[in-house]
Amino acid sequence: MKKDTKIVRAGRSAKWTNGVVNPPVVRASTVLFDSVSEMQHAAANRANQVPFYGRRGTPTTFAFADAMSELEGAKGCYVYPCGTAAITSAMLSFVKAGDHVLVVDTVYEPTRDFCDKTLSRMGVSVTYYDPMIGSGIEALMRDNTSVIFLESPGSLTMEVQDVPGICHSARQKNSDVVIVLDNTWASPIHFQPFTYGVDVSVQAATKYVAGHSDCMLGTATANARCWPTLRENSYLLGQCASPDDSYLALRGLRTIGVRLKQHQRSSLTVARWLAERPEVEAVLHPALESCPGHEFFKRDFLGGNGLFSFILKPSSPRALTAMLDSMVHFKMGFSWGGFESLILANRNVASQRTVTHWPYQGPLVRLHIGLEDVDDLIADLQAGLARYNEQQ
Known part of the structure; x- marks a missing residue:
């Protein structure tokens, strides 16, 4: 099937839909059994999406997991209550005390906090690396390097x-190392991680997958080698996720293709406009x-989205x-990936990295x-920049 057809069909197996278009919301803590053999069968089939206990999942959760596995080309998918839970659980699944992990220096701030405050307390050492290191990663690997974490x-x-x-x-250095990628920016649509050698792909499904800024959800998909351990x-x-949020993510997933096309088209228009502004140093x-x-x-991605950054020339905090303060369409908020436009400023990028030099003031x-x-x-941005210039 072509990509757009997969988006519509993924996770809609008849065993989940029961003859309707969308898998229904199934809420459950207790699952009932009529016989000892039936209960034993369910208990023994944790890997096969057999309802056993609400924490393991309901048909709604299983349908969403199937959809994400299919779209990313994975062996299996686990669903979490948020993206950070997916990141931390994926890393904890493959490390032990005494291990060493490599983490990209430009990583999402909560991921860095988890490494510095939790993994370090568990006796796991962390080395941050330049995102542009490429094949040079081999030089940083140790005999006890168990995980390499990417975010791209x-x-x-x-x-x-x-x-x-x-x-x-x-893998030339250590074929057993587990490579984990935060694939949230590209979503399951615009980057296929397992094609390029990744073992575990993490998503904040809160973002483009759900797409409407109204639920919290995370996923981790894995290849055949790593799926049993991750699961x-x-x-x-x-870890478990609400079936209501899984339903919202399934619903949002059906339009992710057309939404991303519009996000991408508009973001490029805005980015090119900003590149011509005298107040902007870099896009x-x-x-x-x-x-x-x-x-x-250009080589690896199938498309873009609506998220990007630009650097203003040095200014006073008052100007920023x-x-x-008076943006009309761009509101301030920490998440992204919904239908609405957002703006967020950061004056301390250099303090959030430990290996790479940040060249902008x-x-x-x-x-x-x-x-x-x-x-x-x-x-809206033009009016904002006018206010910015007035306060310089």
């Missing part, structure tokens, strides 16, 4: 990693040549505040370009 593009600063180069080089350890950690959009790793984006502004008319969005 990088959180906030949008560096695109050479995922196949890292995977190939790492078992996530279950032992007590960090993976689809533009000015973005580090753009060549890997004046710009942000001005503030970073991250935009999520929603589904509003792009001319209205540009007018």
Whole structure:
């Protein structure tokens, strides 16, 4: 099937839909059995999506997991209450005390906090690496390196990693190392991680998968080698997700293809407009040549989305505040991936990395370009930049 057909059909097996279009919401804690043999069969089939206990999942959860597995080309998918839970559970599934992990220096801030505050307390050492390291990752690997964590593009600063180069080089050094990728930016639609050597792909399904800023959900899909370990350890950690949120994600998933096309089209229009503004020092959009790793984006990705950043020339905090305070269509918020446009500023990017040099002095502004008319969005940014200039 072609991609757009898969989006419509994935997770809609007759065993989940029971003859209707959408898998229904099945809420349950207790699952009832009429015989000892029936209960024993359910208990023994944890791997086969047989209802046993609500924490293991209901048909709604199973349908959503099937959809994500199919779209990413995975052996299986575990569903979590948020993206951070997916990240932490995926890493905990493959590390033990005394291990060493490699984590990209541009990683999502909560992931870094988990590594520095939780993994370190467990006796797991962490080395951060330059997102542009590529095949040079081999030089940082140790005999006890168990996990390499990638995020591409990088959180906030949008560096695109050479995922196949890292995977190939790492496996030359140690074929057993587990490579985990945060694939939230691309979603299951625009980057196929298992094609390029990734073992576990993590998503904040809160973002583009659900697409409407009204549920919290995470997923981790895995290849055949890593799926049993991921599934078992996530279950032992007590991870489970609401069937209502799984239903919302299934519903949002059906339109992700058309939504991403509009997000991508509008974001490129805005990014190119910003690149011509005198207040802007740099635009960090993976689809533009000015973005580090753009060549890997062109080679490996099937498309983009609405999330990118730009750097303003050095200014006073007062000027930045004046710009942000009266935006009409761009509201401030920490998530993204919904239908609405968002804006978020960060003046301390350099403090959030430990290996790579941040070359800019001005503030970073991250935009999520929603589904509003792009001319209205540009007018909003133009008015914001006018306020910015007035306060310089």
